[in-house]
Amino acid sequence: MIVAERKSIEEIVEQLAGVRSVLVLGCNECVTVCEAGGKKEVGLLASALRMVFLQQGREVNVGERTIERQCDTEYLEEVRDMMDSFEAVVSLACGVGIQFTAERYPSKPVYPGVNTCFMGAALERGVWAERCQGCGSCILAVTGAVCPITRCAKRLLNGPCGGSTSGKCEISKDVECAWQLIIDRLKALGRLEEYERLSPIKDWSTDRAGGPRKIIREDLRS
Amino acid sequence: MSPKTPSKLEKILRAGHLAVTSECGPPRGSDPSHIVHKAELIKNHVDAINITDNQTSVCRLCSLAACIRLKLMGLEPVLQMVVRDRNRIALQSDILGAASFDIHNLLCLSGDHQRFGDNAQGQNVFDLDSMQLLQTVRRMRDEGKFLGGDPIQRPPAMFVGAAANPFADPFEIRVPRLAKKVAAGAEFIQTQCIYNLDKFEKWMTLVRDRGLHEKVFILAGVTPFKSAGMARYMKTKVPGMDVPDEVVKRMAGTPKDKQAEEGLAICVESIQRLKEVKGVAGFHIMAIEWEERVPEIVERGGLYPRPAV
Numbered sequence: 332m333i334v335a336e337r338k339s340i341e342e343i344v345e346q347l348a349g350v351r352s353v354l355v356l357g358c359n360e361c362v363t364v365c366e367a368g369g370k371k372e373v374g375l376l377a378s379a380l381r382m383v384f385l386q387q388g389r390e391v392n393v394g395e396r397t398i399e400r401q402c403d404t405e406y407l408e409e410v411r412d413m414m415d416s417f418e419a420v421v422s423l424a425c426g427v428g429i430q431f432t433a434e435r436y437p438s439k440p441v442y443p444g445v446n447t448c449f450m451g452a453a454l455e456r457g458v459w460a461e462r463c464q465g466c467g468s469c470i471l472a473v474t475g476a477v478c479p480i481t482r483c484a485k486r487l488l489n490g491p492c493g494g495s496t497s498g499k500c501e502i503s504k505d506v507e508c509a510w511q512l513i514i515d516r517l518k519a520l521g522r523l524e525e526y527e528r529l530s531p532i533k534d535w536s537t538d539r540a541g542g543p544r545k546i547i548r549e550d551l552r553s
Numbered sequence: 554m555s556p557k558t559p560s561k562l563e564k565i566l567r568a569g570h571l572a573v574t575s576e577c578g579p580p581r582g583s584d585p586s587h588i589v590h591k592a593e594l595i596k597n598h599v600d601a602i603n604i605t606d607n608q609t610s611v612c613r614l615c616s617l618a619a620c621i622r623l624k625l626m627g628l629e630p631v632l633q634m635v636v637r638d639r640n641r642i643a644l645q646s647d648i649l650g651a652a653s654f655d656i657h658n659l660l661c662l663s664g665d666h667q668r669f670g671d672n673a674q675g676q677n678v679f680d681l682d683s684m685q686l687l688q689t690v691r692r693m694r695d696e697g698k699f700l701g702g703d704p705i706q707r708p709p710a711m712f713v714g715a716a717a718n719p720f721a722d723p724f725e726i727r728v729p730r731l732a733k734k735v736a737a738g739a740e741f742i743q744t745q746c747i748y749n750l751d752k753f754e755k756w757m758t759l760v761r762d763r764g765l766h767e768k769v770f771i772l773a774g775v776t777p778f779k780s781a782g783m784a785r786y787m788k789t790k791v792p793g794m795d796v797p798d799e800v801v802k803r804m805a806g807t808p809k810d811k812q813a814e815e816g817l818a819i820c821v822e823s824i825q826r827l828k829e830v831k832g833v834a835g836f837h838i839m840a841i842e843w844e845e846r847v848p849e850i851v852e853r854g855g856l857y858p859r860p861a862v
Contacts, residue, residue, distance in 0.1 A: 485666060489684040489733060497722055529733060530682075
């Protein structure tokens, strides 16, 4: 899932200076699962905003709504009527949802209520970790299904570097060395000899480096 | 085998001499006298001088410019290049720039992560890794081609090296990793500072078992301790460093005013022992901000005078 973190109430309030009505718009997908921007967080943020505005002596109408997906025009259409009653939107969706909402409602200022962090998984309740950077050209087949681009701080394709100590990365004792994980995994699979294959120079044009990415599936287009 | 490049370091190694290299870190400013002074201190006692490339990610005068200074002094630089700060365009371009000044030695490195330095909030690049940089420079030299495939006018004539850390984890892949670097094109290796000689010898045994010592020149890295504090720091704070307890104890057990001498003694003893290890082709003496003692280490290590080639 896409993992996001809630922005501080202070930052959100600062974004809303002078606003007289605001819709807090949640998303029922990834941000709900990682508890940053679902219905529950929408309620919490809306209450907190009302408190702050009251303390500031401001009369601000704070609305609440959570839709199925903010990255889908169909669901964004569901709030069209509601939008007319609000001057601005605080979106608790990921960066995709925030932008897509703004694209759909060009005259409405849309502010981010979360920091979108990474594509990751829940290690345990309350702990999420990054697992994919969407480089557009997956190499997990040769790295024992551990991604060095995501999990090595130097994204080395032929690691580990000399800073790997006791299975930990040189940047922190709290970070696992991706290449230690790859080697352990290759060993468990009985494929350690594959470690000696040189990984070729990567074509990063499918990554962010190649510019904004788009996928067109002709077979799905009507 | 006859030398493939005009590198003096390569000539010395191929002639079967134990080579001696040292390193200088460029200054944190633009005054060239700093690097000239350091080089003057060691020039008669070493075959080549490495110039570090923003080591520990602390911003300094660039390695290439400092190498050019050494060339202007008639000395033999080893250009260190990390892949942290430059993409493949900049790396190839800097290789050509270095070659235009007839810099004949290149050491290909990953580079410390930027969080250790004074620009921890910066981006890193890592477009290539150190092995891919080795492949790149070998392709430029041997095939006369850029990575993109176009021909290079006057390809770079560089003797190509890499680092090896026999002490990083996991130990079992440390020799396979060296084999990978050799396969990628490394012709010489400068190792991490060696304090755990037993472990280094074990690594060298595995290196010899695979015949790698016949495919690559291995220069054993040594760094003298200036104090017990430095020994403790190296042991606990520097990633991938292996300083045995008894070495730290030996330094700590020496009166403060004698610790520098003890550090030098340990360094010289290490060189003497390592000279006997089959497959060690020379020494890389990294006297961190202590260049003035390098001549003494070389002499006491029995590595002086340096051969003329």
